[in-house]
Amino acid sequence: MRFELSHVSGDARTGKLITSHGAVQTPVFMPVGTLGTVKGLSPRELISDLESQIILSNTYHMYLRPGMDCISEAGGLHKFMAWNRPILTDSGGYQVFSLASRCKITDDGATFQSHIDGSKHQFTPEHVIDVQRILGSDIMMVLDECPPAGVTRSRAQEAHQRTIDWAKRCLIRFQETEHLYGHHQSLFPIVQGSIFKDLRRESAHQLIEIGFQGYAIGGLSVGEETQTLNEMVGVTCEELPKNKPRYLMGVGTPENLLESIERGVDMFDCVMPTRNGRNGMLFTTEGVLNIKNQKWASDFSLLDCGLNTYVSQTFTRAYLRHLFQCNEILGLQISAMQNLALYGWLMSGAQRAIKENRYSSFKKQMCEQLSQRL
Secondary structure, three states, rough: OEEEEEEEOOOEEEEEEEEEEEEEEEEEEEOOOOOOOOOOHEEEEHHHHHHOOEEEEEHHHHHHHOOOHHHHHOOOOHHHHHOOEEEEEOOOOOHHOHHHHHHOOOOOOEEEEEEOOEEEEOOOOHHHHHHHHHOOOOOOEOOOHHHHOOHHHHHHHHHHHHHHHHHHHHHHHHHHHHHHHHHOOOOOOOEEEOOOOOHHHHHHHHHHOOOOOEEEEEEOOOOHHHHHHHHHHHHHHHHHOOOOEEEEEEEHHHHHHHHHHHHOOEEOOHHHHHHHHHHHHEEEEEEEOOOOOHHHHHOOOOEEEEEEEEOHHHHHHHHHHHHHHHHHHHHHHHHHHHHHHHHHHHHHHHHHHHHHHHHHHHHHHHHHHHHOEO
C-alpha cells in the first residue's frame, strides 16, 4: 500500500490510497459491512450505483460467524462476499470492550463471551493479526483498548499504554506472518488517549516511533461533546505524519466528517447512514428528514433532486413513506442507498473543494445546508 498526497487546502487534504485491490481517492467514507455485507445492498449496487471505493468489515463478528475455517475455505473475505475492491477490517477491539459485563481485559489480551451463544474466547494482539490474515483484508487494524467517555486521566493513561504495547506485539506478529491470498496487506495502529490532549500527543508520538503505513484515531464519538471530538481530532492530526493516511474510526454525521476533513483526516467509517436510514432518517442535499412523518404522505417530489443517483431520482418521498408504513424491505434498501449516496456526494464535493483551494467556504456552506431539519 502507498499513499500519494495530491492537494491541500489549509489542513484539508486530498490524495490517493493505492492497494492491491485498487486505488481509493481521499477523503473517503467507507460503508460498514459488519457481517460481510452492507445491510440490504449487493456489491453491484455499491459499485455501480454508489461508486463505493472501499468498505469496512468487522473482525469480531466474522470471527464468531461464519468463523475462520469457512473464510479460509472460501479463499478470503473478498471471494466470500464477492467484493473485488479494497476492504478494511477493524480489530474487533471496540466490539469486545463494548461488551463490558462479558469481557475481562489484562495485559495479555481480552477474554470475552460471545453475544451469540455465550461461548468464551480470547483476543490477543497476535490472534487478531492471525484472524485478519485469514480474512485477507487490504488494511488491518491493531488490537486496542477503547475506554468509554468520562474516564479518569489515570484510566485513559492505562488504556493508552496498553494500546501502545499491543500495537508493538501486533506489528511483530504482522512481520512474522505472510499474506495468504496473493495480495499485500497493511497494518494501522490506533491513537488513544480519551479527551486528554497530552495523552493523544503521546500516543501519536509513540506509534510513529514504532512505524506503520497509516494511522487511525480511535476512542471518539463515544459520548463526548462535539467540540471535544473536534479538538481531539485536531490535536492528533497535528502530530501524525503528513505523508501517511489518517483514519477516524466510527465518526459520524456529515458535519463531523466536514470538520474532521478540515483538520486533516482522510478516511471515515460509521454505521450512521445505513442504520439511521433503516429507522427512517434520510440525509439529503437539502437537510435531514424523517420519512415516517405524516407530512410526506402526499409529497410526490423526488427523494433528493440534488443527487444524481438511481434511488434519489426515481422514488418519491410519498412512496418511500408508504414502504415504511407497510414494513416493506425495499424501503430500508432505498433509505440506505440514499444516505450512502449523500455521504459519497459529500466526499466528492470535499475533494473538489480542496483541489480548488476553497475548502473552508465549502465546509461552512455544507454544514449550514445539511443540518437543516425538513
